[in-house]
C-alpha cells in the first residue's frame with residue numbers, strides 16, 4: 001500500500017482515491033477513461049470541450065459530453081473565454097452526468113489562445129475570476145481549475161492563481177507544474193508546486209511528468225492532495241493500481257497488447273468501426289512497444305480496416 005494514496009475530497013464530492021487521469025485532447029475519451037478507472041484511477045478527466053461549441057450545439061462538442069455509466073467519477077473539462085459561455089457549458093456538462101466541472105486555464109495551443117482561452121487566462125486575472133465564479137454559480141457539482149505555475153519561465157503565478165480559485169469557490173486546483181512556455185516538456189518544478197500548495201486552503205492536485213511510482217511519491221511529498229497523470233498512463237493504464245499498491249512491475253508487452261485490444265473494441269462500440277480504429281491508431285506506439293518485432297507489428301496494425309482483422313492480429317501476440 002502507498003501511504004500517500006487516499007480518498008480525495010473536492011467540495012461535496014469524495015473520490016475513492018487521489019490518483020487522477022489528466023485530460024488529453026484526442027486521447028482521454030470514454031473508452032480510455034473506462035480503462036483507466038478499471039485500472040485504479042480515482043477520477044478520470046475528459047478531453048477539453050469548447051464552451052462555445054457546446055453552447056452552439058455543435059455535434060462534435062455535444063458528443064464529447066457523452067458519459068458512459070461505467071466511467072464514474074468523471075470530470076468534464078471546458079475551455080472558453082467568456083463567463084457566460086462557460087456557465088452555460090458547465091450546466092450542459094452537469095446535465096450530461098459529469099461529477100466535476102474543470103475549467104482549462106493552462107492550454108498553450110495557439111488556436112485556443114488566439115480565441116482568448118487556455119493559458120492566456122493566467123494573465124487575465126479579473127476575467128479568470130469571473131469565469132470561475134460563473135461556473136461555480138451555474139452548477140451544483142464541484143468546479144475545479146486546471147492551470148500552470150505561470151506563463152513564462154521564472155514568472156511564478158501559482159500563488160495568485162490558487163487565490164483566485166479559492167476565492168471564487170473552486171473545490172480544488174489542478175496545478176500543472178510547468179510554465180506554459182514549456183508546453184509539455186521538461187521536468188515538473190516541484191518547488192513551485194509546493195509554493196502553490198501552501199498558498200491556499202483548497203486541495204491542490206499536482207501534475208506534470210509522473211511516469212512511475214517514485215515520481216508520483218516525490219510529487220506527493222510537496223503536500224499535494226492528489227496526483228494527476230497524463231502521458232504516463234498512455235499504453236500503461238495500470239500505472240494507477242501500481243502507484244496505489246506502492247509497488248511497480250515493468251509493463252508486460254502481452255498485457256499491454258491485451259489492454260489495447262480492449263480499448264480498440266470499446267472504440268469501435270463508441271465511434272463505429274472506421275473512426276474507432278482511427279482513434280485507436282493515435283496511440284499505437286505507446287501500446288505495441290516491447291515486442292521483438294514491434295515496428296512490423298505497428299505497421300501491420302496501421303493497415304487494418306476492421307475489428308475482426310485486429311482481433312486476428314492480436315490473437316497471435318497476446
Ligand SMILES: Cc1cc2nc3c(=O)[nH]c(=O)nc-3n(C[C@H](O)[C@H](O)[C@H](O)COP(=O)(O)O)c2cc1C
Pocket residue numbers: 022023024025026027046047048077104106107146176184207208209210228229230231232
Ligand atoms: C496530447 C495531449 C493533449 C492534452 N490535452 C489537454 C486538454 O485537453 N486539457 C488540458 O487541460 N490539458 C491537456 N493536456 C495537458 C495534460 O493534461 C497534462 O497537463 C500534461 O500532459 C502534463 O502531464 P504529464 O506530464 O503527466 O503528461 C494535454 C497533453 C497532451 C500530451
